[in-house]
Amino acid sequence: MSDPDISRLTDKQKECLRLVAQNLNTKQIARQIGKSDHAVNQRVRQALRALGVADRFEAARILSEVEGRQTYQPLIYQPEEVAIAPQMSIVGGQEMPVEHQALRIPPLGGRDNDLDALQRMKWILSLALMIGGTVAALVAAGLWIMSFFS
Known part of the structure; x- marks a missing residue:
């Protein structure tokens, strides 16, 4: 089977599929790229049509493989400093740990x-x-x- 033609994808569609590959949902992607949920869903649907697949994760996997990126976590065990790093979010313009x-x-x-x-x-x-x-x-x-x- 030949590589799917990802040249038919726009840069914005590729950006959304890369975020899908990171297991982000539509709301999280919309927040990250500064667009509406509808805009994200529209880009993903167009990418699915262009690649001829029915599943957004399959489209993200195809893009990752063609771009030569890994689609899985390469480390089984993470270093302790990564495992205990606090999850941060921005509140009132300041970054603070979620538990605070x-x-x-x-x-x-x-x-x-x-x-x-x-x-x-x-x-x-x-x-x-x-x-x-x-x-x-x-x-x-x-x-x-x-x-x-x-």
């Missing part, structure tokens, strides 16, 4: 909310607890004040 983030704030402005379902549930629960605590404190303060007048 109390609660991610959804982005404001024209961008889509990129919180996953678990993060959304944490936000809803924390807001409900804050509102409930505030209401309970106000009721307790009102009852305490009323006790002086009775």
